[in-house]
Amino acid sequence: MVPLVLKPAKRKLDKAGDQVSAKRKKKAKTLEKDKTEYLLPESNLASCMNLEPSDNDHFLYCGECNKEFEGDCPVHGPYNFIKGKEVPEGDPCRADHTLPDDLEIKTSKIFGAGLGVFSKVRLESRIMFGPYRGDTISDNHKSGYCWQIYKEGKASHYVDAQNKATSNWMRYINCAMTEADQNLVAFQYKGGIYYCTFKPVSPEEELLVYYGDEYARKLGINRDKNLLFRPKYVNGEESDILQTVMEKHLKNAKLQKKNIENKDEKEYNGEMWNNISNNRSHLKTHMRIHAGEKLYKCGVCSYECNQSGSLKTHMRIHTGEKPFKCEVCGYTCKQSSHMKTHMKIHSEERSFKCEVCGYACKLSSSLKTHMRIHAGEKLYKCGVCSYECNQSGSLKTHMRIHTGDKPYKCEVCGYESNRSFTLKTHMMIHTGEKPYKCEVCGYTCKQSSHMKTHMKIHSEERPFKCEVCGYTCKQSSSLKTHMRIHSEERLYECGVCCYTCKLSSNMKTHMMIHTGEKLYKCEVCGYEFNKSTNLKRHMRIHTGDRVQE
Numbered sequence: 001m002v003p004l005v006l007k008p009a010k011r012k013l014d015k016a017g018d019q020v021s022a023k024r025k026k027k028a029k030t031l032e033k034d035k036t037e038y039l040l041p042e043s044n045l046a047s048c049m050n051l052e053p054s055d056n057d058h059f060l061y062c063g064e065c066n067k068e069f070e071g072d073c074p075v076h077g078p079y080n081f082i083k084g085k086e087v088p089e090g091d092p093c094r095a096d097h098t099l100p101d102d103l104e105i106k107t108s109k110i111f112g113a114g115l116g117v118f119s120k121v122r123l124e125s126r127i128m129f130g131p132y133r134g135d136t137i138s139d140n141h142k143s144g145y146c147w148q149i150y151k152e153g154k155a156s157h158y159v160d161a162q163n164k165a166t167s168n169w170m171r172y173i174n175c176a177m178t179e180a181d182q183n184l185v186a187f188q189y190k191g192g193i194y195y196c197t198f199k200p201v202s203p204e205e206e207l208l209v210y211y212g213d214e215y216a217r218k219l220g221i222n223r224d225k226n227l228l229f230r231p232k233y234v235n236g237e238e239s240d241i242l243q244t245v246m247e248k249h250l251k252n253a254k255l256q257k258k259n260i261e262n263k264d265e266k267e268y269n270g271e272m273w274n275n276i277s278n279n280r281s282h283l284k285t286h287m288r289i290h291a292g293e294k295l296y297k298c299g300v301c302s303y304e305c306n307q308s309g310s311l312k313t314h315m316r317i318h319t320g321e322k323p324f325k326c327e328v329c330g331y332t333c334k335q336s337s338h339m340k341t342h343m344k345i346h347s348e349e350r351s352f353k354c355e356v357c358g359y360a361c362k363l364s365s366s367l368k369t370h371m372r373i374h375a376g377e378k379l380y381k382c383g384v385c386s387y388e389c390n391q392s393g394s395l396k397t398h399m400r401i402h403t404g405d406k407p408y409k410c411e412v413c414g415y416e417s418n419r420s421f422t423l424k425t426h427m428m429i430h431t432g433e434k435p436y437k438c439e440v441c442g443y444t445c446k447q448s449s450h451m452k453t454h455m456k457i458h459s460e461e462r463p464f465k466c467e468v469c470g471y472t473c474k475q476s477s478s479l480k481t482h483m484r485i486h487s488e489e490r491l492y493e494c495g496v497c498c499y500t501c502k503l504s505s506n507m508k509t510h511m512m513i514h515t516g517e518k519l520y521k522c523e524v525c526g527y528e529f530n531k532s533t534n535l536k537r538h539m540r541i542h543t544g545d546r547v548q549e
């Protein structure tokens with residue numbers, strides 16, 4: 001399809017400055033109400049409306065870019081299509097009745113041209129009409145209402161709109177005399193002739209298209225060939241649109257460059273060019289973003305996007321389809337990109353590192369979550385108690401305290417837990433597993449936190465201090481136990497006598513009175529004691545040490 005856009009045309013004038021066309025003057029008497037067949041001047045009859053032949057009319061012409069595209073224009077998006085009215089078969093005045101509401105047929109402003117089509121409202125640019133309806137004929141009937149149709153670059157047949165019973169309102173559109181008058185561009189698309197506004201049309205303005213050189217000549221319109229604005233094909237050659245887009249991007253890039261100090265301009269421009277021109281189809285899709293175009297709309301919710309693939313992926317939300325499956329753990333998901341991220345879990349690589357504490361992880365999302373610790377950010381708050389945390393998962397787990405939900409069950413003893421980790425630790429009771437071993441004393445335990453606490457025994461540090469007596473210790477639990485000394489409460493009662501005490505260790509020692517058990521034995525004389533302090537005092541007999549009074 002090759003449209004024709006009329007550039008300033010020279011009208012034929014006589015010596016007195018009047019237009020040359022005696023025959024047309026006669027036709028000017030045609031009344032608006034009298035929409036009978038307009039008889040063409042004899043001289044016009046040899047012509048038909050004609051576009052330049054094109055090999056492929058599957059490309060859609062964009063009047064603003066003056067380019068053709070396979071599909072919609074990537075810059076300006078789709079056309080707004082105004083359909084003709086539906087008219088039942090057999091209506092002898094079908095052509096007039098197909099006229100859309102916002103248009104009217106009345107006497108043309110072009111002297112002697114008969115009827116024409118006017119807009120009652122303002123029409124924006126990129127409004128498409130068509131196809132031009134009529135009878136398909138193989139020979140040019142020279143009716144003056146014929147469009148030549150091309151197939152694979154060769155003249156194929158004509159669409160003749162002479163008969164008002166078989167044509168549509170487009171038959172009334174006249175030929176523009178000058179570029180300034182022209183507001184429609186004609187093009188062939190998929191075997192049909194379409195007209196499209198390429199600039200806004202004011203109310204009461206006549207719709208005018210260009211009929212082609214030969215027909216125009218017959219109508220006394222002389223066009224300056226040098227001013228002809230011919231469309232270039234986008235396919236197969238580098239087109240100006242890419243250049244224009246490139247230039248726009250470079251302009252933006254230069255503005256942004258001010259903020260990018262250490263990037264060389266040439267390098268930056270090169271990158272931009274690569275981004276834009278590397279892949280033509282990507283550019284086409286990319287340009288939709290600039291056009292603000294969202295061609296693809298979800299039929300279920302209000303989601304819309306500018307890529308068909310995005311809509312396809314989106315639809316999986318509604319269908320529940322999860323076509324991607326992990327071969328390692330069976331995890332399924334809706335998007336290949338999610339699977340790519342998931343697979344990092346199964347790799348050993350920890351490519352995301354915290355700059356603050358050196359923590360490394362496999363996923364960028366984990367690092368993001370981790371960074372909340374340093375930011376002191378606690379986004380997630382419990383609605384029941386004052387608990388807050390920086391991970392949604394932690395809040396979810398926490399909420400089980402309030403709901404009583406215990407989804408983790410032990411298959412062996414029926415133990416239930418609200419945390420998977422707790423069940424995992426619990427299972428060690430049944431397996432006897434104690435995966436944590438102290439390198440210093442061989443102590444083993446089930447949990448890493450227990451090992452951490454244990455390791456304090458081997459350190460010299462005594463970070464816990466009693467505020468009452470200044471006693472220091474290595475573990476918080478020891479301080480907690482110690483604090484009972486300063487309280488009046490005597491938690492432990494002997495079941496045999498009336499002895500009570502504050503510490504469990506004291507009760508253990510006391511019970512030896514009743515059992516006769518003597519744990520502390522002198523290595524020198526074999527004497528036995530039930531208290532370590534008694535053995536210590538006894539040892540002075542052997543060492544000769546005297547207690548300072």
Ligand SMILES: C[S@@+](CC[C@H](N)C(=O)[O-])C[C@H]1O[C@@H](n2cnc3c(N)ncnc32)[C@H](O)[C@@H]1O
Binds near residue numbers: 172
């Ligand atoms: C497709 S018809 C257009 C509708 C026509 N005006 C009618 O009343 O039916 C084409 C004919 O309209 C007339 N016409 C269209 N454009 C014209 C122009 N610029 N100057 C003179 N006549 C024109 C010519 O007679 C031409 O053959």
